Amino acid sequence: MAPALxxxxxxxxxxxxxxxxDDRLVLGHRLSEWCGHAPILEEDIALANIALDLVxxxxxxxxxAGAAEAAGRDADALAYLREAIDFRNxxxxxxxxxxxxxTIVRQFLFSVAAYYRLEGxxxxxxxxxxxxxxxxxxxxxxxVRHSGEWVIRLGDGTSESHTRxxxxxxxxxxxxxxxxxADDVDATLVRAGVIPDLATAEPKWLxxxxxxxxRATLAVPPSGYMQRGGRxxxxxxxxGIMLAEMQILQRxxxxxxx
Amino acid sequence: xxxxxxxxxxxxxxxxxxxxIEPKDWMPDRYRKQLIRMMSQHAHSEVVGMLPEGNWIxxxxxxxxxxxxxxKVQDEAGHGLYIYCGTETLxxxxxxxxxxxxxxxxxxxxxxxYPTLTWADIGAIGWFVDGAAIVNQTMLAKASYGPYARAMVxxxxxxxxxxxxxxxxxxxxxxxxxxxKRMAQDAVNRWWWPSLMMFGPSDKDSPNSxxxxxxxxxxxxxxxxxQRFVNxxxxxxxxxxxxxxxxxxxxxxxxxDWHFGPIDWDEFSRVVHGDGPLNRERxxxxxxxxSDGEWVREAASAYAAKHTAAAAxxxx
Amino acid sequence: xxxxxxxxxxxGQWPLWEVFVQPPRGEPFEHAGSVHAVxxxxxxxxxxxxxTRRGEAVNIWVVPTAAITxxxxxxxxxxxxxxxxxxxxxxxxxxxxxxxxx
Numbered sequence: 001m002a003p004a005l006x007x008x009x010x011x012x013x014x015x016x017x018x019x020x021x022d023d024r025l026v027l028g029h030r031l032s033e034w035c036g037h038a039p040i041l042e043e044d045i046a047l048a049n050i051a052l053d054l055v056x057x058x059x060x061x062x063x064x065a066g067a068a069e070a071a072g073r074d075a076d077a078l079a080y081l082r083e084a085i086d087f088r089n090x091x092x093x094x095x096x097x098x099x100x101x102x103t104i105v106r107q108f109l110f111s112v113a114a115y116y117r118l119e120g121x122x123x124x125x126x127x128x129x130x131x132x133x134x135x136x137x138x139x140x141x142x143x144v145r146h147s148g149e150w151v152i153r154l155g156d157g158t159s160e161s162h163t164r165x166x167x168x169x170x171x172x173x174x175x176x177x178x179x180x181x182a183d184d185v186d187a188t189l190v191r192a193g194v195i196p197d198l199a200t201a202e203p204k205w206l207x208x209x210x211x212x213x214x215r216a217t218l219a220v221p222p223s224g225y226m227q228r229g230g231r232x233x234x235x236x237x238x239x240g241i242m243l244a245e246m247q248i249l250q251r252x253x254x255x256x257x258x
Numbered sequence: 259x260x261x262x263x264x265x266x267x268x269x270x271x272x273x274x275x276x277x278x279i280e281p282k283d284w285m286p287d288r289y290r291k292q293l294i295r296m297m298s299q300h301a302h303s304e305v306v307g308m309l310p311e312g313n314w315i316x317x318x319x320x321x322x323x324x325x326x327x328x329x330k331v332q333d334e335a336g337h338g339l340y341i342y343c344g345t346e347t348l349x350x351x352x353x354x355x356x357x358x359x360x361x362x363x364x365x366x367x368x369x370x371x372y373p374t375l376t377w378a379d380i381g382a383i384g385w386f387v388d389g390a391a392i393v394n395q396t397m398l399a400k401a402s403y404g405p406y407a408r409a410m411v412x413x414x415x416x417x418x419x420x421x422x423x424x425x426x427x428x429x430x431x432x433x434x435x436x437x438x439k440r441m442a443q444d445a446v447n448r449w450w451w452p453s454l455m456m457f458g459p460s461d462k463d464s465p466n467s468x469x470x471x472x473x474x475x476x477x478x479x480x481x482x483x484x485q486r487f488v489n490x491x492x493x494x495x496x497x498x499x500x501x502x503x504x505x506x507x508x509x510x511x512x513x514x515d516w517h518f519g520p521i522d523w524d525e526f527s528r529v530v531h532g533d534g535p536l537n538r539e540r541x542x543x544x545x546x547x548x549s550d551g552e553w554v555r556e557a558a559s560a561y562a563a564k565h566t567a568a569a570a571x572x573x574x
Numbered sequence: 575x576x577x578x579x580x581x582x583x584x585x586g587q588w589p590l591w592e593v594f595v596q597p598p599r600g601e602p603f604e605h606a607g608s609v610h611a612v613x614x615x616x617x618x619x620x621x622x623x624x625x626t627r628r629g630e631a632v633n634i635w636v637v638p639t640a641a642i643t644x645x646x647x648x649x650x651x652x653x654x655x656x657x658x659x660x661x662x663x664x665x666x667x668x669x670x671x672x673x674x675x676x
Contacts (some may be wrong), residue, residue, distance in 0.1 A: 032315050035331050036308035039551025041339045042609055042620040048332035049623050052325055059321045076320045100554045146619055157557025249319035249377055256435050258319035283647045336624055343608040352587040352610065559586060562612035
């Protein structure tokens with residue numbers, strides 16, 4: 001067990017873990033929507049693997065968040081009994097799955113960012129957090145490879161696939177900045193020595209993403225205003241609808257065991 | 259070229275001696291055709307079978323259930339894939355097989371034309387449908403055609419968790435609130451009879467059974483397998499206090515089997531021939547996925563054609 | 575049945591590859607099955623996703639199905655029968671003095 005933290009640091013840790021957990025829960029859910037509807041059987045299986053990794057990571061991060069919060073909520077209570085305004089995922093994760101290009105480009109943009117964050121967190125002084133991050137890092141490495149290879153094939157495939165992939169990139173780009181926003185939560189944890197400073201994650205992300213985009217014969221979208229809000233519960237309209245579906249049984253039968 | 263009687267005699271002697279038939283071995287044309295029909299139907303069933311359960315992945319009630327169900331539906335994609343690959347060893351490409359499914363030329367197990375109305379249906383499918391499939395596939399793991407038998411061995415190993423998962427869901431619901439128990443019993447009522455139909459018509463009415471048995475593809479008859487499934491399931495239902503919807507169900511002391519009532523073969527025939535509750539929706543969903551994915555499959559092929567040398571992996 | 579939709583396009587499902595996986599503990603590679611893929615990297619990824627979901631492997635080989643040369647049933651007599659009557663290739667063929675472990 002990690003040593004007890006000061007109240008404000010502990011509160012920041014809970015928020016931080018919810019962000020990590022919610023990103024993965026929401027994105028994993030979106031990916032799971034492909035199961036049975038992918039372009040080819042091999043890809044049904046591949047996307048389900050990534051979705052399972054993400055929901056698994058979410059379960060661990062939310063479980064740790066619940067323990068840190070010490071209010072009697074486990075991972076399921078956090079996943080199934082919070083309102084949209086209490087979710088802390090980035091907006092990027094909650095957007096509807098779109099076409100295959102949209103799903104793949106989002107996965108790639110997210111996975112590379114997740115990779116550099118997890119790489120830092122694997123060195124956290126918080127043993128449980130470092131442990132989960134280390135496990136998730138391995139999985140994420142494969143997600144980067146799978147989605148990256150697809151971005152290259154779609155970008156450099158046919159003119160239709162090129163157009164679709166560029167459109168996905170253009171639509172998603174304005175949601176990428178939020179993945180690197182650092183606020184008081186991050187600052188508190190960095191100051192307390194719980195997590196390392198992750199300021200270098202964004203330039204590393206941009207370099208790697210740019211490399212793949214160029215190999216895919218696509219263009220990096222111009223930088224502009226970056227949408228934000230997910231980290232403070234200001235979401236798109238899509239999240240509430242997604243949660244209405246996801247939470248229906250827990251909401252309809254309070255207290256039932258499944 | 260017609261199959262010579264000598265060749266058939268030699269082939270049947272090999273089967274009788276328990277040898278497996280491998281892709282390049284000589285085989286009667288009928289054997290090849292029957293296998294392609296049977297294996298592709300089996301593969302189609304796995305793939306269409308993803309849809310009714312996939313319907314609940316986004317609504318699974320806990321994280322554990324969500325992962326369990328997703329992993330199960332994913333396995334079904336895998337099983338479809340294994341069996342398609344086995345079928346391809348008989349000289350027919352997957353594109354052609356998929357086309358036969360999407361154009362309605364090929365059949366798939368009609369159980370997947372029924373809707374999943376509540377979460378309990380996910381339990382009932384795992385318990386009954388996978389339970390029935392395991393009984394059938396355990397037999398097929400000894401099929402005379404090597405690639406089919408080997409695919410079945412792998413599938414049986416993986417599918418064990420499906421049935422346990424389904425039964426655990428049902429046991430949990432049956433021990434839950436009155437609403438949950440009602441949900442569970444309702445699912446049992448709807449899925450029991452279609453599950454018994456999964457074994458196919460009685461052997462005496464099954465046009466393919468005799469030939470498939472003679473050639474060692476099927477080692478047991480439909481009725482025998484169905485009876486085995488009923489015998490296994492009755493005690494499981496009793497253990498969790500759910501009632502199988504058959505007033506005639508009783509032990510038969512003469513045979514040691516559970517006697518069960520008559521199956522509604524008219525319903526079976528109706529669903530097989532396209533008038534089940536969701537035949538059109540199931541095929542439409544598969545067609546949609548296939549046509550939505552066309553540009554993706556083309557893109558990958560176009561990329562590979564441009565970069566003929568084996569692609570190097572991107573740095574992760 | 576199913577006359578209510580447009581005809582399905584009969585497009586490609588990509589070429590076939592054979593997958594060999596090595597179980598943990600350094601055992602020999604074993605044929606696991608096949609996948610469809612457009613190139614070696616995708617074949618490797620598909621093989622990983624399809625055939626190693628339960629920790630079955632520590633290494634994977636993929637090879638285009640078309641690149642495999644196999645013996646045929648006609649070969650089986652001349653190829654394999656001669657191996658059946660060469661007892662001197664097996665240790666039991668040789669005797670050693672009683673009580674000595676060799």
